[in-house]
Amino acid sequence: MNNFKNIHVLGLGLIGGSLSRDLKRILPEAVIYGVDNNEDHLDEAVGLGVVDHSSRFEAINQADLVILAIPVDQANLFLPPILDALKEDALVIDVGSTKGSVCDAVKEHPRREQFLAAHPIAGTEFSGPSAAIENLFKNKTMILCEVEKTRQDLLEQAMQIFEALEMNIRYMNPHSHDKHIAYVSHLSHISSFMLGKTVIEKEKNEKDIFDMAGSGFASTVRLAKSNPATWTPIFKENKANVLESLTEYITNLTHFKNVLEADDYEEVFNEMHNTNHIKSILKGLS
Amino acid sequence: MNNFKNIHVLGLGLIGGSLSRDLKRILPEAVIYGVDNNEDHLDEAVGLGVVDHSSRFEAINQADLVILAIPVDQANLFLPPILDALKEDALVIDVGSTKGSVCDAVKEHPRREQFLAAHPIAGTEFSGPSAAIENLFKNKTMILCEVEKTRQDLLEQAMQIFEALEMNIRYMNPHSHDKHIAYVSHLSHISSFMLGKTVIEKEKNEKDIFDMAGSGFASTVRLAKSNPATWTPIFKENKANVLESLTEYITNLTHFKNVLEADDYEEVFNEMHNTNHIKSILKGLS
Numbered sequence: 317m318n319n320f321k322n323i324h325v326l327g328l329g330l331i332g333g334s335l336s337r338d339l340k341r342i343l344p345e346a347v348i349y350g351v352d353n354n355e356d357h358l359d360e361a362v363g364l365g366v367v368d369h370s371s372r373f374e375a376i377n378q379a380d381l382v383i384l385a386i387p388v389d390q391a392n393l394f395l396p397p398i399l400d401a402l403k404e405d406a407l408v409i410d411v412g413s414t415k416g417s418v419c420d421a422v423k424e425h426p427r428r429e430q431f432l433a434a435h436p437i438a439g440t441e442f443s444g445p446s447a448a449i450e451n452l453f454k455n456k457t458m459i460l461c462e463v464e465k466t467r468q469d470l471l472e473q474a475m476q477i478f479e480a481l482e483m484n485i486r487y488m489n490p491h492s493h494d495k496h497i498a499y500v501s502h503l504s505h506i507s508s509f510m511l512g513k514t515v516i517e518k519e520k521n522e523k524d525i526f527d528m529a530g531s532g533f534a535s536t537v538r539l540a541k542s543n544p545a546t547w548t549p550i551f552k553e554n555k556a557n558v559l560e561s562l563t564e565y566i567t568n569l570t571h572f573k574n575v576l577e578a579d580d581y582e583e584v585f586n587e588m589h590n591t592n593h594i595k596s597i598l599k600g601l602s
Numbered sequence: 603m604n605n606f607k608n609i610h611v612l613g614l615g616l617i618g619g620s621l622s623r624d625l626k627r628i629l630p631e632a633v634i635y636g637v638d639n640n641e642d643h644l645d646e647a648v649g650l651g652v653v654d655h656s657s658r659f660e661a662i663n664q665a666d667l668v669i670l671a672i673p674v675d676q677a678n679l680f681l682p683p684i685l686d687a688l689k690e691d692a693l694v695i696d697v698g699s700t701k702g703s704v705c706d707a708v709k710e711h712p713r714r715e716q717f718l719a720a721h722p723i724a725g726t727e728f729s730g731p732s733a734a735i736e737n738l739f740k741n742k743t744m745i746l747c748e749v750e751k752t753r754q755d756l757l758e759q760a761m762q763i764f765e766a767l768e769m770n771i772r773y774m775n776p777h778s779h780d781k782h783i784a785y786v787s788h789l790s791h792i793s794s795f796m797l798g799k800t801v802i803e804k805e806k807n808e809k810d811i812f813d814m815a816g817s818g819f820a821s822t823v824r825l826a827k828s829n830p831a832t833w834t835p836i837f838k839e840n841k842a843n844v845l846e847s848l849t850e851y852i853t854n855l856t857h858f859k860n861v862l863e864a865d866d867y868e869e870v871f872n873e874m875h876n877t878n879h880i881k882s883i884l885k886g887l888s
Contacts, residue, residue, distance in 0.1 A: 437814060437815075437816040438816060438817075439816065439817075439818065441818075456816070457813060457814065457816070459814065486813060486814075493814075496811045496814050497814055499800065499801045499804045499811060500801060500811055500812065500814050500815040500816075500819045501814070501815075501816060501818060501819060503797065503800065503801075504797065504818050504819045504821075504822040504823070505818070506855065506858060507793055507797050507822055507855075508822050509858075509873065509874050509877050510851060510854040510855045510858055510873075510877075511789065511790065511793050511851065512877040512880040513854050513873065513876070513877045514785065514789065514847065514850050514851045514854050515785045515786060515789075516877060516879075516880065516883070517850070517854075518782075518785045518847070518850070525782045525785060525786055526786065526883050526884075527743060527772055528723060528743065528745065528772075528779075528782050528783055528786050528787070529723075529786040529787075529884070530723040530724060530725065530742070530743070530786075530787060531724075531725075531726075532725065532727075532787060532790050532791070532824075532825050533786045533787060533790045534884055535790075535821050535822070535824050535825065536790040536793055536794050536821070536822050536824070536825060537790070537880055537884065538818075538821050538822070539818050539821065539822060540874075540877050540878070540880045541878060541880060541881045541884075542874070544870075544871045544872075544874035544875045544878065545871070547874060548867050548870050548871045548874070551862055551867075551870055552865075552867055552870075555862060555865075558862065559859060559862060559863060561800065561804070562855065562858070562859050562862075563859065564800050564803070564804070565796060565797065565800045565855070566852060566855050566856060566859065568796040568799050568800050568803075569792065569793075569796045569848065569851070569852050569855070570852060572792060572795075572796055572848070573845060573848050573849065573852065576837055576841060576844065576845060576848075577845060579838075579841075581834050581837075581838055584834050584837055584838075585830045585831070585834045586830075587795065587796075587799065588795050588826075588828070588830035588833060588834070589830045590799070591795050591796075591798040591799045591802060591826050592826070592827060592830065593802075594798040594802065594823055594826045594827060595827045597802070597805075597812050598812075598815070598820055598823065598827075
């Protein structure tokens with residue numbers, strides 16, 4: 317049986333809101349309270365039924381489970397006082413997209429064992445409580461960091477939830493997580509935002525350019541719809557890894573530009589051909 | 603009534619094959635012949651029912667309509683001899699992704715009026731006869747270049763086909779087409795290929811990185827599955843415009859890298875925020 321009866325979700329955006337909706341379904345006896353420093357979001361979340369009631373940060377000492385789904389730089393700041401306030405058998409799970417700095421922030425905290433660092437690899441390009449949808453996490457990967465530092469009974473209850481969400485669990489060192497995720501997630505966002513910027517700048521002078529855009533452009537630029545308030549802190553917290561991946565990306569683009577400039581079409585072909593096996597790598601992802 | 607009874611489709615890949623499938627449906631009285639210098643593709647296309655019969659380049663003098671759906675550098679070479687061989691009331695439509703060089707190749711041809719330069723903005727990341735699907739062109743944009751140079755009665759019959767395909771027609775100068783399409787299509791492919799390359803290179807040393815990839819990565823990297831044999835000639839024929847767009851893209855990425863390096867998070871935020879209105883621009887594209 318799951319002991320999480322009073323659940324506080326901090327941050328009612330895409331991830332926090334979607335998780336709230338699922339928790340209502342899989343833990344029908346629990347009451348889900350929403351906390352958000354944006355009053356409009358809080359009202360909207362209650363209105364949409366994303367959470368059962370609105371609550372305040374000060375009420376966190378009542379919670380059995382706290383979900384921390386706020387921008388990653390804020391999570392680093394709020395996690396220590398949350399642990400300070402937590403009941404003895406309560407757990408806080410952080411679900412942000414970077415894991416190194418948040419784990420470091422509570423490394424020496426006396427209640428470190430009441431914390432679980434998690435990253436559900438799930439999302440859409442939309443944001444806010446209205447973007448919250450059921451089953452966002454189904455069949456997606458959940459990365460857990462430093463599980464050995466979380467109290468066993470609390471970890472087990474969290475695992476029950478992730479199993480009910482039908483997630484695939486992976487275990488990882490938080491700094492390895494941040495290095496890898498820079499490549500497969502954070503870089504994609506920069507690539508997409510800057511592609512959108514390049515085309516929008518061109519369009520200022522050349523009208524109707526978007527009439528020519530097809531589904532290929534829509535696909536590569538989709539992530540440029542993402543929320544800057546979410547992504548600025550992610551790039552800040554994962555700066556070194558993001559810069560490394562971005563530097564390699566620019567180097568590869570510059571090489572492609574150079575071989576095209578030199579009319580070296582054999583190399584232009586090879587550059588693409590050697591990347592084609594991404595087909596098999598991505599099998600199953602959509 | 604449409605006079606196109608004998609239709610020869612040159613090139614039975616994604617575009618030529620998909621168009622063949624639709625032509626069989628919308629012109630049931632026509633016979634569709636396939637021509638491809640890849641014998642396996644030719645047999646496959648007949649076997650799959652993509653075309654009615656296989657044929658040879660030499661039989662093009664029998665055709666009422668020729669669809670030229672081969673790599674764009676080949677189209678420039680084959681178009682003049684096709685026009686030389688064509689019957690008096692026959693039309694050849696080129697459906698390649700660049701339009702400047704193919705229009706230039708027949709600018710002075712005595713049978714220029716029997717040619718129509720077209721670019722259907724439609725596709726998938728797959729290739730070959732097995733990638734050919736019905737209704738690929740439905741509700742998509744068809745760009746026509748220099749229609750004033752095509753004989754009116756032939757143009758009208760072509761327009762009947764595009765209407766039956768339920769395409770949205772746009773008219774454009776071929777060199778403007780190539781400039782714009784470099785931004786909204788060709789650049790997306792390079793962006794995607796080099797993103798794939800960057801992550802694959804990283805993965806050589808860091809196993810299991812793709813377990814962490816989500817739908818966002820899959821979306822941005824989707825075009826890296828595209829056929830290098832199609833895309834190398836496109837980049838070659840549209841080299842100047844592609845280089846211009848790629849240079850601007852690299853400049854924008856480098857600026858983003860510099861502001862992140864300098865911890866200028868206000869500017870990092872603005873870079874993304876200013877691109878967010880791509881949402882409204884892309885409305886309706888998927």
